[in-house]
Amino acid sequence: MLPPSWDHQPTPVTAPTPDPLTPTRDVTHAHFQAGDTVVVLKGVVAGELWGDSMRVVAPSWHTPTDEDGWRLRDPTGGAQSYVTAHPRYLVHLSRRCPDCLIYLRAMEDALLARFADRDELIDCGWYTTTALGQLVHTADTRGSR
Template sequence: MPDAVFRPPYIPGDIFTPDRDITHAHFRPGDKVVVIKGVAGKEVWGDAYKVVTPSWHTPTDEDGWRLYDANGGDRTYITAHPRYLVHLSRRCPDCLIYLRAMEDYLLPQFAGSNEAIDCGWYSLTRLNQLVHVHDARGNR
């Protein structure tokens, strides 16, 4: 993650992730992945993780993945839905198409900004479940 992250007053909606059709089987234990969270300069950025084991994703009531954050801290392990993840460890067509769509959508909106911008699409529940704003249900 960039050192300083800026959250603008207007945060564009994520039009791709909510409808992304990626199944649980697309990822495997040991895969390195990223969750795209915003823009830093002329690139999209996000948090990197290692896929560990299957884990139920409570906010969506679907199969998810337990992820390991090598940076540790309070949230060393979290659970995420497969549609939030992009492969870092291999160049699969589905993830590359999604990544390119996110770049084409986000980068023009923040052209000229050199700040790291967090679009605010994700939060963590008290059960360490990563949840997209589109998937948020109640106060879990």
């Protein structure tokens, strides 16, 4: 399903790709809880979905969407150990819930065939982190509303 590629990743190749599912995904704040392990899907590597694995820490207001979000901790640390994200960006890794599995399969259907001939780490360019440490999807930036 998701390879352990999020540990010690090479520099990804950016391949701007439309995200047909995340901007309209309807998942509530209550779907995730503090302590959950999640992944933020960002692209593909060697025929598998790829993303950043994080732990849900605490509720937090997600300023870019003006909705309830979650404070996430990246266990590998790095330049930005904590970010705030909207729940629709997250997929459970710590448990197999139906909503996340359906979303995951739909993302596989949308992306894997598109990049089947490429083995490098591909970042589809969907996310950026604001100066306030808010993970924001390109469809949720203030200019796109």
